[in-house]
Amino acid sequence: MKKYLLSPGPTPVPEECLAKMAEPIIHHRTPAYVEMNKLAMEKMKKVFYTDGDVLIFVSSGTGAMEGAVVNTIDKNDKAIVVRSGKFGERWGELVETYGGVPLYIDLEWGKKLEPKLIADLLDKNPDTKAVFTTLTETSTGIVYPIKEIGEIVSGTDALLIVDAISGLGGQEFYMDDWKVDITVSGSQKGLMLPPGQAYAAVNEKAWKIIKQKSRACYYFNWAKYLKGQVGAGKDPFTGAVSHTKALLKALEIIEKDTMESRFQRYKVLAKACRAAVNAIGLELFAEVPCDVVTAVKVPEGIDGKLLVKKLRDEYGVTIAGGQAHVAGKIFRIAHMGYIERFDIIIIISALEMVLAELGYEFRMGNGVAAAQKILAEEYI
């Protein structure tokens, strides 16, 4: 059965990048590798829209998140954590693990974040060291107002640290213009690569703090990366050679395409996806839906887990169900990375077939038609 991957990470990898994954390995201490590494870091800056430094890790995105915490937060340091999804919760778990004092902004999953909440908390806690939040919360499909948050946090001594693991390269994001100090991301989402590599972009304000920290860490000690990797293209520990080769190919694709067209394209894909599920009579989960993943409420009387399972096992289409307390209650369709217009047609078409099979009442084809209309008129 032909397979289609529309989960919000890992995402499908372009054939040219897969071919790079299959290239012979070169040694990581050769000039050829060092050049590759430097070029990858340089081009990644354009994806983050930053003049800061980009670090490349061998880890999943969580490794980069852990690094962002251990390198900035000492024991008893206050940190504001926006917690309204699985990955916001992960920031909180990390801060707690390392003895920081999290000041939580707890919102119901999928609910809008008012930046004023952060401003108020910062006012009350001027000794806050960092604000941890998320560009697009993969577990709920929401986008947070990072630009507005940046305006608030940049006026204080606190660092603004953003998890852009699922958003980078898909959701509009301008690190420097939006005054973000640290952004972390991973390979297997908008960057169109297999899982295995993670990234952090770090500005001067953040380096000043990081350099003062004495926190015990080794593999994720960012000072080591600044010295070896940023300075000289030399990974402190053996780099993921195949991923870096594939990354360069992905960055070439992104560069030719341009970041701006990609932002526009995912916006249209998201709009088409939303129009389609609405036309089927389904409701969105996120109050402010992002451009890279659409979270949809499972309609009354339908078994959400069975829906996702049938799509995968009987139609070959993999999407994601809900996590934690929304398991079985929502499903999530990705439109990031190497997912394009006919992938949306495929998932909407398959979704309609499965919903019909499960006894949901609607007019088959309405969803596809709604998506087609938008894709025909607005897709670039």
Add this chain to the structure above:
Amino acid sequence: MKKYLLSPGPTPVPEECLAKMAEPIIHHRTPAYVEMNKLAMEKMKKVFYTDGDVLIFVSSGTGAMEGAVVNTIDKNDKAIVVRSGKFGERWGELVETYGGVPLYIDLEWGKKLEPKLIADLLDKNPDTKAVFTTLTETSTGIVYPIKEIGEIVSGTDALLIVDAISGLGGQEFYMDDWKVDITVSGSQKGLMLPPGQAYAAVNEKAWKIIKQKSRACYYFNWAKYLKGQVGAGKDPFTGAVSHTKALLKALEIIEKDTMESRFQRYKVLAKACRAAVNAIGLELFAEVPCDVVTAVKVPEGIDGKLLVKKLRDEYGVTIAGGQAHVAGKIFRIAHMGYIERFDIIIIISALEMVLAELGYEFRMGNGVAAAQKILAEEYI
């Protein structure tokens, strides 16, 4: 120029494994992935020769080393560290980073380790929590007497923790029989894969200690891996899907070949390599040379760095130079993983050509002939 990789990591990857790296990505929360993961962990036990649990990480080998320290050593815990090479030093750095009290056994690089030194230190420090050492020290080419060390340490409460990053799958090693409690390894050496995945094998004695630890850690918190990965095939964080696919292919190759034939084969390759360098008039660096990498002293009057550079840039053959204070003074030829008999002929032949060019006096062809003789008679 045709390229040959004979460095002690990363090593060449068999074409069948490279092809796996290029396969489409599957989602890490599907039954298909969970099955792959479980099978990989099960087969890895045979490579470690253990009935313990095998954990799989997305990281370089150092990440698994860090995990072995943070999960077993609390602040002020005493740990014996055998330090006579770059990777022994890394154990020490890790123990120090996390506030442990390292009891160092400092040997000159390349010198033999007397297990009695460990016994004496354990006698004097019965409260020692762990002994950290190395199977094959990649930086010097020595093999340590792990079996004898296991006899000593297993009689105490201390854990024996072995870095088998370069040795696993090449150098004879029987984790359970030799009473090793934790073994860590990486993908890019004897396992014939690209860098990006690391492994740990953990026995019951070690789990008992790990479960009592309260040390702050998140990404390398092995309890999370025990629960999700070992228990249910579910990685706590997105796994390196491509690597796991390639790992299964590598394990299939190893299984068909058998571990025992491979041990024998690398023994013969090492013997041929040593005979060849001796026939050229060169000296070995390690007092007890291992089977997976041969470290050779650069002869008087020859520029060691230039030698390695010429081999790489003019002949296409990548080996490794010396690290730290032996930079320029030794070079290292790997015979691990997917390196076989004619690769040894290639490197010896190229080495002779470069040595002649650099003005070293010897009879061209003697090295190759010495290697040929052993390979013809003993290679399996």
